[in-house]
Amino acid sequence: MIEHTNACINGVWVAASSGATFAVENPATGQTIAQVADLSATDALSAVDAAYTAQSGWAKRTAKERAAVLRRWHQLILSEQEALAQLITLEMGKPLAESRGEVNYGASFVEWFAEEAKRIYGQTIAAHQPTQRLLVTKQPVGVVVAITPWNFPLAMITRKVSPALAAGCSVVIKPSEETPLTALKLAHLAIEAGFPAGVLNVVTGLDAPAIGEALIADSRVRKVTFTGSTAVGKRLYAQSAATVKKLSLELGGNAPFIVMDDADIDAAVEGAMLCKFRNAGQTCVCANRIFVQAGIYADFVSRFSARVAALQVGDGAHAGVEIGPLINRDGLAKVEAHLADAVAQGARVEVGGTRHSAGALFFTPTVVSGVTPQMRMAQEETFGPVAPIYCFNTESEVLALANATPYGLAAYCYTRNLGRAFRMYEGLEYGIVGMNTGIISTEVAPFGGVKESGLGREGGPHGIDEFLEVKYGCFDLGLDPEECR
Ligand code: SIN
Secondary structure, three states: OOOOOOEEEOOEEEOOOOOOEEEEEOOOOOOEEEEEEOOOHHHHHHHHHHHHHHHHHHHHOOHHHHHHHHHHHHHHHHHOHHHHHHHHHHHHOOOHHHHHHHHHHHHHHHHHHHHHHHHOOOEEEOOOOOOEEEEEEEEEOOEEEEEOOOOOOOHHHHHHHHHHHHHOOEEEEEOOOOOHHHHHHHHHHHHHHOOOOOOEEEOOOOOHHHHHHHHHHOOOEEEEEEEOOHHHHHHHHHHHHOOOOEEEEEOOOOEEEEEOOOOOHHHHHHHHHHHHHHHHHOOOOOEEEEEEEHHHHHHHHHHHHHHHHOOOEOOOOOOOOOEOOOOOHHHHHHHHHHHHHHHHOOOEEEEOOOEOOOOOOOEOOEEEEOOOOOOHHHHOOOOOOEEEEEEEOOHHHHHHHHHOOOOOOEEEEEOOOHHHHHHHHHHOOOOEEEEOOOOOOOOOOOEOOOHHHEEOOEOOOOOOHHHEEEEEEEEEOOOOHHHHO
């Protein structure tokens, strides 16, 4: 299953110049599954050399030719669905069924942007002078650095890289040091699909801050796209200022999940299960604060808790498992700290609340009631299988609570009142709103946040614009203005 452990630069598999490697561990068992090339920041720059050299040739291909290579990559990813899913589960722990879903989800971006490659349109503008003609065209931004997270080791790469490649950019991918193996397999399939050498490169390494800084300092890199924490995103934003790079940042969230007393409670419980416990609560769009209106609060807490108590926890590679491990010790420690803080301030554990016997990084799916906005779990992303429930009385109260955060990625609301649904949609200060649904992710829609949740949009018709520059041409016809009248 593991074919490559070296970085992929200019179509060649390369070790670190020092020969150093780092261990990739299976979070479910703690076992080392591979030793991967530990590139230095200087090593990583050779990927920029390759990408810079390859970019103009790739951009000169017709959109139809680029689309054909992307479509072949899409087919190869799907034909390797099982192997890729096994690899995702092995290196980051999510249940196999979710990993298979991620392969389909990730492949869908490749297909979507293969189609969008052929729909990059320009404009002509009615000129302000009779002797001139005005043209607007779009051109690829150039070399793109994509810094990607461990929680979706495949889909977060394809969501960034496919529009870049479709637009005619070349890319240097720096995958998370927790999950480099899926990225390397994607690169293998990209080579098989026919991307020219240097168009898609993967640099692996443990010292992500140093590698990121070196890549961003290089003036040949014209765009940085990142998914990860707000703290790291702010650092990359500051580093990019020196060379005024374009940026897309998909950062942290603090998603409110609001259940009004006129909601379909069964649907809301189902939506909350999917929204909160997908990937063991390790997604940026996971419900982080569940607000339930007073009239249905007790009923919701009891129905939801019964469902959570029945979740199967274990190694994601085993059949029937619904909740895998947390990614690492820091992830587990954060979950425990948030819970301890909430309990100390009076919250009540309805279900779970402890580590799970399945292994060192497992936590029992937990429901906490009586949570208040002062608690840590109200202010920060818990990124784990803990569902905090708050009670509220009025629509205006919950809207204010939901918006009282520096984050603004995804929000959810359940109501059967049409007017209320529109009021909530318009009032929630978020880039994405799920109305009567807990799952909003799809390749056909723009994904991204406002406020400190980030910049730019990924996916949908807007996703490719992030990798294109607008060029305006003013053409003088060389005529006397009088001749034109
Ligand atoms: C994320 O957690 O960053 C991505 C989640 C998704 O695409 O649904």
